[in-house]
Structures are given as C-alpha cells and as structure tokens.
Amino acid sequence: MSELSMGNKEAFLKNLRRECGDILESQFRIDINTKDKILEEYFSKGYLPRWYFYSNTADTIAHHIYMLTHFLNANSDMLSQSGIDSNSKTYFINVGRDYPGRLARVIEQNLTMEIVSMDSESTASGLRIVTIDKRGETYVVLSDEEKKNADVLREHVIEYGRENKLKYASEFLETLSYKYLREELSVQRYPDRIFRHLHLYEKSSLTKGIVVESAILNDILRLSVACRNPDKNFIFEALKYYKKNRINLERSYYDLFEHDEKQVGILSIYIKAPSVDYKELEVIMKKDLAPFANVPFLSRKDSVEHRIETLIRKLSSPLTEDALDLCLKELKEMCQENLKPGKELGNFYLNSVTDFLEAARLVGLADNPQALKILLGFERFDEFFVACPKDGKIMNVPGYRIKHSSIRGASKGGLRIDPIVNFCEVAALSFMMTWKSARSRILFGGAKGGLMLNPREYDPRSMDFFDSLSNFGRSLFLVTGPARDVPAGDVGCGADEIGRMFEGFKSALRDLALMVYGVRHNVTMIGDQIISLTEARILLKEAFNIDYTDSRILKELGANQDYLELVVAAQITGKPKMGIAARTGATGRGLCYAALTAVANLYLEGRWEPSEALSRKEITALESMTRIDVAAILAKGGLNIISDDEWALLQDVIFPKLLKGKKMVVQGSGKVGSSIISEMAAYGVNLIAVSDAGGAILGDSLDPADVIAAVENSRGLEDRSIRASVIHCEKNVSKKIKGAREGSAILELECDLLFPAALENALSEENAPRIKAVIEVCGSNGTNSSKAEKILFEKGVLVVYDFLANSAGVTASYFEWLRNLYQRSRFEAENIYEREFDDSVMDSYIMPEFRERIKLVLAQEESNVVTSQWNTILRDIMISAVNEDYHFAREQKVSLKEAGFINTQFRVLAAAVSSMDADRALEFRNSLSEKSQQMLKEFLMHPEVNIFRTVSH
Structure with a gap:
C-alpha cells in the first residue's frame, strides 16, 4: 500500500483509540490517568494483533479492554464475550501458548453455530485471543478511503488471476465480505494472505480431495489445509492431531468462502520449530481430513430459507429507494412462485407474506414501498451463543429473539425450545405475532424467541437443563423488558421453564439496580456480556420504565424481594406464580368463541342447518350477537356488551340447538x-x-x-x-x-x-x-x-x-401483563411514594374499548370471579373480531384472512402515522392511493391512536 494509505491506517488506529477512551470514561467511569495507562498498553505495537482492531467496533474493544483489565486474573482460566452484532464471540485465554486441546475445546463448544471464520493468536501480553464468527449478516461499513483501497486490492486480485491463468479469481472475490477486506487492508505490508487464499480456492475448486500447502517462514511452519464443502467438524478434526501430539500452535485461522454452488474452507496453522517433518504432516492431514470434505451441500443462495433470511435482513436495514424496490420485487416474485400449481414451497414465512401481500394488493398497499417497509421490516434481530451443558460438556447453541414490531406497544411473543428452531421460523412467528396482537386490538406488537435445543434429551429437573435455561434467560433479559418486549412460553417452554427464567430475571435486575444505586462497581456481567453503568441506566429506563435518578426506587429494588418481583413480573407471561388463571386454556376458549361466532353468522346467512329450529327470540339474540363490533363496543364504553341473561340463553339454549x-x-x-x-x-x-x-x-x-x-x-x-x-x-x-x-x-x-x-x-x-x-x-x-x-x-x-x-392466548397474556403493571404501579404509589394510587397511570397500556371495564377488574384481587370477568372480555374481543372480518369479507367478496390482514395492516399504519411528525405523516398519507387513504382515515379515528401520539411526542 502507499505511504498515504499507511498514514490513514495510523489515523484510523488513533481515532479508534480516542473513541475507546471516551467509552471507558463515560460508560465505565474510569479516571483519565488510569484510562491513558490502559490504552497505552493495549494499543502498543504487538500487544494485540492488528487485525483485531479492524474486526471490531470501538464499543466492542472498550468492553473487551474493561473485561481484560478487571475480570481476567490468576483465578480466571478464560473469559468470553459475545459481539455487539451477536454473530461473533471472543475468548480471552489466560495462557499465551495454545495447547491445541484448549482451542479444540472452544471449537467443539461452537460446532452447532455454523462457524464461518475463526482466528486464534497469542499476543505479546501473554494472552491468547480467539474469535469465532457464526453465519449471519455482519454489516461492516468501510470508510471512503477503505473503499478505494479495497477496490485497488480487488483489481490486483483480478490482474494476478489473469497473469496466473486462474479460472476462479472473479468468483473468489464475490465470496469476500467487507470484514475480510478490512482485515486484509490492516496489515503493515502488502497483503499476501488474499493471494494465498485465492490459490487454495482455485485448487479446491478443481479437485475433490484435501489440498495442503506448507511453507517455512524463518523458524515457523505454516500449514494451509483447504477443501470444498467442508463438514462442520472440519476444524475440530484438524486440531485433534496437534492435541494428540502436544504440538503448540502459534496461530491458526479459518475462513469459509461461499459461492453459489459450493463452499471452500481454508484452515491455516502456524507451528514454531515443528517437531514433525512437514511433508509427513501434509500426508497426515490429507488422510485424516478426507472424510470431512465434500459433504452433501445445498447452495444457500438457492435454498428458500437462505433467500428468505437475506431478504428479511435487507428489508429491515436502511435502504435506498432503488434497493428497497429491488428487495420488494424479489420478495413478490417468490410469493408469486409460491402460488403456482405444483410449486408450493411449504415455508411458513413465505406463506404468511404471500397472504399478506394478496390482502395489501386489494386495498392498494402492495405498490407502496414506504408502507411495505413499515409493515414488513423487522426492528431487531438478537442472536445468541447460548451455553448448554450436557454430560460434562458445554455446547453453544443458537438462540434467537427477533422483534418484528413495537409500533402498537411492547412487542410480544413466546419462546420455543426445540431442535428445529432456526432464524426463518422464529422470524415468521415474530411477523405473525404483530398481526395476531393487532387483530385482537390489544396494545402489543410482535416478537418471538427460540433456542435450538431438544428438551427431551434432558431430565427437566436436571441441573444441566436448569443451567441451559438460565443462560438463555440471561441473554433474553438484556433485550426484553416490560416496556419494550415481553416473552412467554411456547413449544418446549412451559410454566416451569418460564418460572426458572423469571428467577434469573430477578437476580439480573437486582444487579443493575445495585450498580446504578452505587452499592456495586460501575460494571457488571450478565451472562457473557459486560454491562457498563451507562448501559445499565438505559436498560432500567427503556426496558423497565424505572427512573434511575430516584434513589428510593433503586434502594427498594435492591432490598425488597416483593417489589423486585413486582417489577420483573411484567417482563414475562405464563408464569407459575404472579400470573392469572384466565391464561390457562385461553387459546382453546378463544377457538371455541371463534367457532360459535362463525356458526352464528353462517346460520343467519342461511348456510348452517340447525339441529333444532330456533324461536324468533333466539334468532333476535343471535342477530344481536353478530352485530357486536368495535363501533358497538366503543358506543357502550366497553360495558355490558352481552348481558349475563343473553349469554346464558346463547350458551344453554341457542348453541346446543345449532351444534x-x-x-x-x-x-x-x-x-x-x-x-x-x-x-x-x-x-x-x-x-x-x-x-x-x-x-x-x-x-x-x-x-x-x-x-x-x-x-x-x-x-x-x-x-x-x-x-x-x-x-x-x-x-x-x-x-x-x-x-x-x-x-x-x-x-x-x-x-x-x-x-x-x-x-x-x-x-x-x-x-x-x-x-x-x-x-x-x-x-x-x-x-x-x-x-x-x-x-x-x-x-x-x-x-x-x-x-x-x-389469538386468545396472547390476549390473556396481555391481561396478565396489565395485572402485573397495575400491581407494581399501586405498590410504588402506596408504599414507596406514600400517596393515593391513581389508576390513570394505566391509561396508555389499556386498550381504549375496554378501559373502564379492565380497570374495574384490575381493582380486584385475582379470584374465580375475576377469572370469569377476564374470560368475558376475552369472549367479547373474539366475537367482535370474527364479526368484523365476516361482514367485511362478505361485502368485499374476500376471505376472512384477507379481511383480517387488511384490518391489521391499517391498524398498524394508523399507529405508525400517529407517531410521525406532522410533515412526515402528511407525506406518507399523500403517498397512498385514494382507497388506502380512505381506509386509513377510519382507523385514525380510533381512540387508541391518541396513545401513540402521546407516547411518541
């Protein structure tokens, strides 16, 4: 590289050091003198490998520096931390020499994580740093100067390939990420690794066997092993030889290069003064690794799930208008393909979006990129390395919390613990939770979580299973909270599992409160994350609605177990205690109410033959029931929608006659x-x-x-x-x-x-x-x-x-959440602030249709009578939703599902528009078709939009 480029590298490092210093000062409260000493050490030449600074953000490096200086000591064998983007994990090992058994153990722990790169190197400080990158989009942003240098490097690779008559140079360049290029540009001399990788990629593309190359560099042997379509155990198996023969590795790194039809994995190992003949070592590697090459490979680019995952991530990132149009075009093409005879793809997300877009087309939203970006884009992807112990070993397995939307309130969705959990499944469920919440009109958005673990392989009472749940819970704690995202149980995750996570949430919140209160140091660790004082304050405020400047609240959280439970209770629903009885069996009851309402409407339309003739009075009662909709509920203030006598007639006489x-x-x-x-x-x-x-x-x-x-x-x-x-x-x-x-x-x-x-x-x-x-x-x-x-x-x-x-399950969870928020608010008023409780503090959380009715329920303690009251509200929500969809579907000659999607699309858009500033709201409304504008206007008249205006402004 030119001298100018070298100068820019130094400027980059200088700026990075300054940013790290600012974070250490502001977030971790390290005084200036100590900070300068720490930075002088960590940024000194050779203390940490140069690539490390180009592979991590200033925020990540500052967290690592704090962890190393304050937590890694003589009693610590190893520390690790997941990256900010959740796709990487960094291990700091308190021994510089890499006895391969240690590295092999790290790799073995991450075999289920789909490793795409690994780097292990000893440092001048005597530490060893190991980084693992798993599959997933990492959006590294290059500066303008880095982009220019990257373009120059690409040109050199193409020229080199031409000169050496290499067939796959252009293809190789297409596999390179910005992160890889930035690491190449970070070296002091002109990069040669990229050209070595190019040669190995070429040879692996031309053969089915293991490709091995070796070179002696001073007193170091570098051995590079490459193969096409490597097995997930490829790195681990390569390290087994060195472990067995006690050969120390100075450095090792691995990269997986993926193109349309193949993957090429390249592992490079550096050995000081090798005790074995390198030619013999080449033969051993070819023989031992042969079974782990050329495994069956489905091109991810061609697989439905990969295409969907890529589109989901793209749609959810900042996009130019042209890029958004291209992304939407590809998604629509996949949906059209999904509808062709014999072409059904069987993918849950694709089916959901296909139906969603069919409904959007009917009302003129399908051709509005702005509207589709709001409705289809996801807000957040949190992906975890969850440590799961079993039979004396620890494996990191993928965990997810994916938030689709919080436009209408805290996002809501269950947790699946199942071996088939993957990104696309969790994203699809998260997407559908938004519409499920909106259709019930409860003030929740959509999210979902999952852990790729088979609970049937564990004794549910075992410590291993408890620890796995606790580790998953710690990860969830940092990204959820009563005010922003509320998980619950789902497949493989029942009341017992929720109860265990709840206990973990309590201890984590206590740690944060004590740190912010000043009783503990200005930093804590939750799971494998370092949490600074600044981050703790943000968590308390944004996730729990806690005023971190109020010492009374912080003191109470640290000292009062009952209050701590009240605050944490609303963070998760479906709990074995502090829940509500109406949550049990709610989904089944809701299905029953939906079926009864559907039968009533069909009967009145002459499409359902009763088992016994109905009287005029009974028909009138049915007609009254099928007229219940949101307008009728609002007109009655949510009260006395169906009287006890009317419901008894329906339950005991009319529906038995019909069914x-x-x-x-x-x-x-x-x-x-x-x-x-x-x-x-x-x-x-x-x-x-x-x-x-x-x-x-x-x-x-x-x-x-x-x-x-x-x-x-x-x-x-x-x-x-x-x-x-x-x-x-x-x-x-x-x-x-x-x-x-x-x-x-x-x-x-x-x-x-x-x-x-x-x-x-x-x-x-x-x-x-x-x-x-x-x-x-x-x-x-x-x-x-x-x-x-x-x-x-x-x-x-x-x-x-x-x-x-x-949808009745999530509706009952909403009731439980309201109950927990009410109990907390009342306790704070009466016991901490010693004033009369004013239930108006609940107004922004309670759906306006039933506000007064729900407040009357909340004012009572949970009991059989209260459970019955919750169930009648649930009943009225289900009946009104089915009626609305039925009547709209008949008028518009569409299916109930299309009617439901149309209703929820405009309900979410109304909330989004209400939270925009006036100019942006006007611009957005003007972008809609006349039909869409008219429909949106109706939803903007619903009283819930006042909540979104108040909250956002």
Missing part, C-alpha cells in the same frame, strides 16, 4: 386440542375423529373425557412414538391409525367443524381439494398454505384463520 350432533374433527391432542374438545363438548357436538403425533382414532360420538384421559395416562410410556397419544383410547373407537402422517387423513373426513390444532401446513395444495368441512377453525400457526387458503375459499369452506382463531 348438537354436528360432526367435529380435531387434529392435535395437546393443550390446544384437548381444550377445544372439552369446550365444544358442552354443545353436544359429535366428535368423530382426533389425531396427534401417535396416530388417529375414528368413531361415532367419541367420549371427550376418555380421549383426554388416554392422552394423560400415556405420558410416561417408554415408546416415544405413542407417548401421550389418543390411540390408547377405546370407548366408541371404531378405527385406529398409527403414525402422524397416516393419522392426518382425518382432515379429509366429511364434517361440520374442523379444528387443525397441531402442525404448520396441515392443509396444503395436495389435500385442500379433498377437505369436506363446512367451517375450519385454525388452532395452529400457519395451519394452511397460501394455495390451501385459495382452494378452500373457492370451495366455500369458511376458514377462521390462524392469527384470529388462536
């Missing part, structure tokens, strides 16, 4: 499926089939109690394939089918009510044409593929779609 003997099929015998079976039994329906993971049972008038008992009584069976399954039921069973796939045939039975409450894509292009139900009520997320939705609509099947039908 007695009607055939019902249920897929799923878990919490939701069993709840539906129990709830609908009250109306005399004829349960003719139930299926689950073990298989299916068929019969006439299956006994609900026997079906549920068969599931419960078989939970302890050794054979997992038939554990907790309906196939053990005998009463009135005429046929049994073993196997989940085989059992799904019951979906095609002729019936009046079909409740799929188990799997995504239960109904697809393949089986939807054979569905013979009158009404389908979707108990699972993503029940129907996009093609299935269209087929069922054309067949005349009334589909009560997923994010409406199964």
Whole structure:
C-alpha cells in the first residue's frame, strides 16, 4: 500500500483509540490517568494483533479492554464475550501458548453455530485471543478511503488471476465480505494472505480431495489445509492431531468462502520449530481430513430459507429507494412462485407474506414501498451463543429473539425450545405475532424467541437443563423488558421453564439496580456480556420504565424481594406464580368463541342447518350477537356488551340447538386440542375423529373425557412414538391409525367443524381439494398454505384463520401483563411514594374499548370471579373480531384472512402515522392511493391512536 494509505491506517488506529477512551470514561467511569495507562498498553505495537482492531467496533474493544483489565486474573482460566452484532464471540485465554486441546475445546463448544471464520493468536501480553464468527449478516461499513483501497486490492486480485491463468479469481472475490477486506487492508505490508487464499480456492475448486500447502517462514511452519464443502467438524478434526501430539500452535485461522454452488474452507496453522517433518504432516492431514470434505451441500443462495433470511435482513436495514424496490420485487416474485400449481414451497414465512401481500394488493398497499417497509421490516434481530451443558460438556447453541414490531406497544411473543428452531421460523412467528396482537386490538406488537435445543434429551429437573435455561434467560433479559418486549412460553417452554427464567430475571435486575444505586462497581456481567453503568441506566429506563435518578426506587429494588418481583413480573407471561388463571386454556376458549361466532353468522346467512329450529327470540339474540363490533363496543364504553341473561340463553339454549350432533374433527391432542374438545363438548357436538403425533382414532360420538384421559395416562410410556397419544383410547373407537402422517387423513373426513390444532401446513395444495368441512377453525400457526387458503375459499369452506382463531392466548397474556403493571404501579404509589394510587397511570397500556371495564377488574384481587370477568372480555374481543372480518369479507367478496390482514395492516399504519411528525405523516398519507387513504382515515379515528401520539411526542 502507499505511504498515504499507511498514514490513514495510523489515523484510523488513533481515532479508534480516542473513541475507546471516551467509552471507558463515560460508560465505565474510569479516571483519565488510569484510562491513558490502559490504552497505552493495549494499543502498543504487538500487544494485540492488528487485525483485531479492524474486526471490531470501538464499543466492542472498550468492553473487551474493561473485561481484560478487571475480570481476567490468576483465578480466571478464560473469559468470553459475545459481539455487539451477536454473530461473533471472543475468548480471552489466560495462557499465551495454545495447547491445541484448549482451542479444540472452544471449537467443539461452537460446532452447532455454523462457524464461518475463526482466528486464534497469542499476543505479546501473554494472552491468547480467539474469535469465532457464526453465519449471519455482519454489516461492516468501510470508510471512503477503505473503499478505494479495497477496490485497488480487488483489481490486483483480478490482474494476478489473469497473469496466473486462474479460472476462479472473479468468483473468489464475490465470496469476500467487507470484514475480510478490512482485515486484509490492516496489515503493515502488502497483503499476501488474499493471494494465498485465492490459490487454495482455485485448487479446491478443481479437485475433490484435501489440498495442503506448507511453507517455512524463518523458524515457523505454516500449514494451509483447504477443501470444498467442508463438514462442520472440519476444524475440530484438524486440531485433534496437534492435541494428540502436544504440538503448540502459534496461530491458526479459518475462513469459509461461499459461492453459489459450493463452499471452500481454508484452515491455516502456524507451528514454531515443528517437531514433525512437514511433508509427513501434509500426508497426515490429507488422510485424516478426507472424510470431512465434500459433504452433501445445498447452495444457500438457492435454498428458500437462505433467500428468505437475506431478504428479511435487507428489508429491515436502511435502504435506498432503488434497493428497497429491488428487495420488494424479489420478495413478490417468490410469493408469486409460491402460488403456482405444483410449486408450493411449504415455508411458513413465505406463506404468511404471500397472504399478506394478496390482502395489501386489494386495498392498494402492495405498490407502496414506504408502507411495505413499515409493515414488513423487522426492528431487531438478537442472536445468541447460548451455553448448554450436557454430560460434562458445554455446547453453544443458537438462540434467537427477533422483534418484528413495537409500533402498537411492547412487542410480544413466546419462546420455543426445540431442535428445529432456526432464524426463518422464529422470524415468521415474530411477523405473525404483530398481526395476531393487532387483530385482537390489544396494545402489543410482535416478537418471538427460540433456542435450538431438544428438551427431551434432558431430565427437566436436571441441573444441566436448569443451567441451559438460565443462560438463555440471561441473554433474553438484556433485550426484553416490560416496556419494550415481553416473552412467554411456547413449544418446549412451559410454566416451569418460564418460572426458572423469571428467577434469573430477578437476580439480573437486582444487579443493575445495585450498580446504578452505587452499592456495586460501575460494571457488571450478565451472562457473557459486560454491562457498563451507562448501559445499565438505559436498560432500567427503556426496558423497565424505572427512573434511575430516584434513589428510593433503586434502594427498594435492591432490598425488597416483593417489589423486585413486582417489577420483573411484567417482563414475562405464563408464569407459575404472579400470573392469572384466565391464561390457562385461553387459546382453546378463544377457538371455541371463534367457532360459535362463525356458526352464528353462517346460520343467519342461511348456510348452517340447525339441529333444532330456533324461536324468533333466539334468532333476535343471535342477530344481536353478530352485530357486536368495535363501533358497538366503543358506543357502550366497553360495558355490558352481552348481558349475563343473553349469554346464558346463547350458551344453554341457542348453541346446543345449532351444534348438537354436528360432526367435529380435531387434529392435535395437546393443550390446544384437548381444550377445544372439552369446550365444544358442552354443545353436544359429535366428535368423530382426533389425531396427534401417535396416530388417529375414528368413531361415532367419541367420549371427550376418555380421549383426554388416554392422552394423560400415556405420558410416561417408554415408546416415544405413542407417548401421550389418543390411540390408547377405546370407548366408541371404531378405527385406529398409527403414525402422524397416516393419522392426518382425518382432515379429509366429511364434517361440520374442523379444528387443525397441531402442525404448520396441515392443509396444503395436495389435500385442500379433498377437505369436506363446512367451517375450519385454525388452532395452529400457519395451519394452511397460501394455495390451501385459495382452494378452500373457492370451495366455500369458511376458514377462521390462524392469527384470529388462536389469538386468545396472547390476549390473556396481555391481561396478565396489565395485572402485573397495575400491581407494581399501586405498590410504588402506596408504599414507596406514600400517596393515593391513581389508576390513570394505566391509561396508555389499556386498550381504549375496554378501559373502564379492565380497570374495574384490575381493582380486584385475582379470584374465580375475576377469572370469569377476564374470560368475558376475552369472549367479547373474539366475537367482535370474527364479526368484523365476516361482514367485511362478505361485502368485499374476500376471505376472512384477507379481511383480517387488511384490518391489521391499517391498524398498524394508523399507529405508525400517529407517531410521525406532522410533515412526515402528511407525506406518507399523500403517498397512498385514494382507497388506502380512505381506509386509513377510519382507523385514525380510533381512540387508541391518541396513545401513540402521546407516547411518541
């Protein structure tokens, strides 16, 4: 590089040192003299490898420096910290020499993390620094000077490739990230690693074998091992030889170069004064690593999940208008492909967005990039290295918390603990939680979390499982909070697991409070994250609505366990204590209310044959019920929507007349499926089939109690394939089918009510044409593929779609959250500030339709009576939502799901517009079509928009 470039490198390091110093002073409260001494040491030549400074931000480096100076000592074998972008992890090992067993252990711990690069190097200080980068987008920004130098370097690579007649030079350049280029530009002399990697990439692309190159550099042997499509164990297996022979490594690094149709992995190892002949070592490496090369490889670029992940990340980042248009164009093309006959891709996110865009097209939003950016973009991706101990070993496994939207309130969504958890699944569920919350009109947004772990491999009472949950919980604590993101349970994460995380949240909040109060040092560690005083203050304010300048609050958090629990309670729902009884079975009750409302509307339209004729009075009661919508609720102030007498008539007389003997099929015998079976039994329906993971049972008038008992009584069976399954039921069973796939045939039975409450894509292009139900009520997320939705609509099947039908669970969680916020606010007023409690502090959290009614409930202690009151509010929310969608769908000749998406799209846009400044709001509204403007105007008249205006301004 030129002298000017070298000068810029020094200027870069000087500026980086200044930024680190500012952070150490302002966030960590280190005095100037101490700060200068620390920086003098860490930025001295050779103390840390030069690439390290070009691979990390000033914020990350400052955190590392603090950790090294204050936590790494004679008692510390090793410290680690996840990067700010969550895609990297840095280990500081208190021994400079790298005995390969130590490095191999670090690699082994991260085998599930899809490692794309690794660097391990001893430093002049006697420490060893190891960095691991996992797969994921890292948006390193190059300065203008760095971009110019990077372009020059690319030109040199192309010229070099031409001179040496290399076939893959251009392809190799396409695999390089900005981070890699920045590291190359950081070296003192002209970079040669890039040209060495180019040669190895070329050779690996031309052969299926292991490529090994060696060179002696003074008294150091450099051995480079490359292969095409390496196995995830490739690095670990390479290190095993050195571990076995006690050969110390001076440095080692690995890079995975990925192109359309292949990956090339390159591992370079540096050995001082090798005790083994390097030619012999080459032979050993080729032999030992041969089984770990050329593994089956699906090009990520061509895979649906990779394309979707890339689009999600792009859509959620700052984009120019042209880049946004290109991104939306690609997404729309994928959605169109998804609708072609025989081309259904079976991806939950793609199905959701396909349906979303179909609805947006009907009202003129699909061609408005500004609107789609608001509605489709995600707010935050948090990805964790979660340490999970098992059988004496610790493995880092991927953990996620993905926030789609907090436009209408704190984002909300459950936590899945399952081996199939991945980025796309969690993102899809997060996306759908936004619309689920909006359709219920509760003041929540959408988020979801997941841990890629199989809880069935653990004893749920074991310390290993407890520690895994605790580690996941620590990561979640730092990115959630009652005021910004509220997790809950989901698949593999029940009340016990939530309870354990809750305990961890309490101890973490106490640590933050004591630090800000001044009892502890100006820094703490939560999990593998260093939290400075400044960051702690931000967390208290933004996540918990805590005034960190109020010493009374901070003192109480540190000293009063009851108050600490009250503050943390609203951070997570579905708790075994401090929850509400109405949360139990809420999803099933909501499905029941949705089914009853759908039946009522169909009957009044002449499309449902009653089992017994209704009187004029009963028909009038049904007509009154189907007129309940948001306008009617607001007109009554949310009070006395359905009187007790009216509901008794509906429950005890009208619905039994409509439903007695009607055939019902249920897929799923878990919490939701069993709840539906129990709830609908009250109306005399004829349960003719139930299926689950073990298989299916068929019969006439299956006994609900026997079906549920068969599931419960078989939970302890050794054979997992038939554990907790309906196939053990005998009463009135005429046929049994073993196997989940085989059992799904019951979906095609002729019936009046079909409740799929188990799997995504239960109904697809393949089986939807054979569905013979009158009404389908979707108990699972993503029940129907996009093609299935269209087929069922054309067949005349009334589909009560997923994010409406199964939304009662999140609604009940909302009630629990309100209860916890109320209890905290009341305690603070009466016990800390010693004043009368004013419940108006809750106004910005409570949905306006039911504000006074909910306040009346909150003023009482939880009891059976209060649980009944929560359930009636839940009932009225479900009934009004189904009615609104039903009437809109009939008027516009669209499906209920399209009606639901249209409703929620404008509800979210109204909240977004309300929080904009006047000029931007006007510009956005003017960008909409006339039809969209008219529809938005209606939603801007809803009283909830006043909350968003108040909060934002």
